[in-house]
Amino acid sequence: MKFIDTAIADVKILEPTVLGDERGFFMETFRANEFKQYCSDTEFVQENHSLSKQGILRGLHYQIQQPQGKLVRVIKGYVFDVAVDMRRSSATFGKWVGVELSAENKRQLWIPEGFAHGFYVISNEAEFVYKCTNYYAPEHDRSLLWNDKQLNIDWPLVDGKAPLLSNKDAKARPLSEADCFS
Template identity: 55%
Template sequence: MRVVETPLPGVLIVEPDVFGDERGFFMETWSRRRYEEAGLPGVFVQDNLSFSRRGVLRGLHYQNPDQQGKLVYVLAGEVFDVAVDIRRGSPYFGRWTGVVLSSENRRQLWVPEGFAHGFVVLSETALFAYKCTAPYNREAEGSVLWNDPEIGIDWPLEDPILSEKDAAAPPLSGVPAGRLPVYSP
């Protein structure tokens, strides 16, 4: 397994070992020991799965309180996946990083607690998996506007398909400070 740092400290790209031959391939999508050794959490409490069609953008989502760390990857298809640092007081506040995740490259992205997360589907359809460190809490969920000009995410499409909630999300500067996670070095 190879772990690649991104421009945002704590956000990591994981490239699992893949063993393949003419029959197909095998890989571990998560191993508590191996991932803990790489600095990722060893305990996940909830797995999620979403299926979306081309152009669907989900995000930018977060929870506070009950922040969730997420290990995300694609089982079928391809997405552009994004993490945004939304921790008040962070030297990286409002910065983002993105990576293409696909069933072909088999990469994973670790999105730590305190970050907003989103993705857009680039393939015809995508089956997207999340391992979460905290359970979903409807009362704690929040969203940041996907195309907030102050964040400036370079999405690979201009007119995504959005839920009503995501279309109505405020820019980061419009989220009340008390709703945002706090940076702790």
């Protein structure tokens, strides 16, 4: 597994070594000792799996209490995955990192606690799987506005069309009004 730095030091791309032949492929998707060395000394307590159609944007989500670190990957299709630093004390507060994750490139993205996370589906549909370091707590769930001018995220919108959003995400707050971490 290669651990690749991004523009925000705490956010990492994980690129597996894929062994393949005419029968298919094999890869390790997680190894605790390497993850601890290169990303975080944390424990995952929940794993989620979603299916989304093209043009759907999920996020940007975070939990203001019981924050979740997430190790995310795509097992079908491809998405543009984004992490936004919500830690006021961080030198990268309000900055974002965007990475294409796909079943083909088999990359994963580590998003630590203190970040908002979201993804936009580029392919016809995408299956998204992610491990979390804390349990989902709806009472602490927050959404950051996907198209906040202050963030200026360069979403690769299919045909330039506005994304499909949940009601919660359509009512999300801009960074200037959002609950943030210290």
